[in-house]
Amino acid sequence: MPDLERLKRLRNRTAIVGVGASRQGTFPDLDPYTLAIEAFRSALDDCGLVRGDIDGLIVQGPGGVSFVRMGEMLGLNPVAGATFDIGGFATGPLIQYAALLLDSGICRNVALLYGNASRTEGRRFGGETTVTPGREYSSAFYYYGLTSPGAASAFQARLHFETYGTTSRQLAAVPVAQRRHAALNPQAIKKDSPLTVEKHQRSRFICEPLRLYDYCLINDGGVALIMTTAERAKDRRKRPVYLMGLGRHDTYRHSSLPNYLLWRETMPMAAEMAFGMAGIGRDDVDALMIYDSFSINIWFALENFGFCKPGEAGAFTQDGRIELGGEIPVNTHGGHLAESYMQGWLHQVEAVRQLRGECGARQVRGAEIVQYICRGNVASTLIYRN
Amino acid sequence: MAYLPEGTPLPAADLDDSPYWEGCRRRELRIQRCADCGRFRHPPSPVCPACRSFGAEFVEVPGTGTVFTYTVAHHPVHPALKAAVPYNIAVVLLDGAGDVRLVSNVVDARPGEMAVGMRVRLRWEPTSDGSYLPRFEKA
């Protein structure tokens, strides 16, 4: 159990001061390093720091983007560098690690760089390029055709439908909402492709009951964040966005199989940790950024973090409740389903832009607190305030 | 003809699960059980997650079970599966093996026939390397 009293001392002690994104799309001539560095330059510009101010270098990306190589390319010898080899689960934990590096005094300014050339590399998240025998037992299920994360999410969606009587038609509300948000986001890849429930229902199955529009995009791009301590944040170019609360809780038991308990035991503990640290309740959250490799992720995040009860997410996500102007807008940038697949990193950028009031047509009026949630065997959450 | 085509990656035994695959070679479904507390576990591992005992045996189970959840794959992510879609993948809760669930296929179920709770029984399918894979059929 986390020592909440001690953890509370970390509340608002660190902040994101710079954000940057590269172009998002398909770029056959660019590797993940180039894309991440493009984003890094724009993040430095955003906060008014220079490369030499960076003394912590966190680097992430599918296919093993190396922080040592990145530092070599950038001509940096930072105090500390790191990557976490847990794919999209890493985003929340890496930001938490950066906060610890800063609050402890190990680093003054940490850059978090993300580069992804999955589209160009033909990465298919379950095609033969990702077979890793002996690493995790799940690869031993390949001979039954269980080769993709989508199939694992489909198992869970089926369990949800079966247990609670929820439907694919209800689930359509998630991608429909996110496409509406993407239409207001100039950076979104699907900004000109509106979606209706009917179109979702007519779309082909990938892994039943999940359809084409329940799946995230696969594309190339880079993202960068710059974090510093609360004291130093005041001197930066724009309004700091403080890390008010953080939470994490892992599930290792039975993790070879797609989690059939739907993370009901662990995600609520991550939620309690973060709300306890931040000293706020769910009603105080103005918008949610939820890791959405698949639409069904949104349901598990809402239920397991207490925004609705287990089994209620189908009904809860109807009638515009998760759309801009609704009770709790979710993924106001469009998320992985409609903006870009940057494994949670652009979710942080959107949180920052919302809290700075930079979001134009998709601005959540008066946004003061935005929360990030990632479901999974490594569940994590971040609560930001302005 | 096997449920999934040749070229689908075949299992490679490791130190922990070779008794399981040896069982399959003889068409015996043997699930690892703790020699001390009697708990079943799968996939095989060197230590019991319940009592941390290193003692284990591989016990033959009846081979019947219930579909706990399933999907029907329509999009072949792995190139070998191109000709096989749509195919089902089921998580089968085994009878007589505690809470052990096996990922497998129900070879005689059409996509529309799959259902949570359906009863299934073991059907051994030969593999191209002279062994057998545990799959299931409608019971």
Ligand SMILES: [Zn+2]
């Ligand atoms: Zn035991």
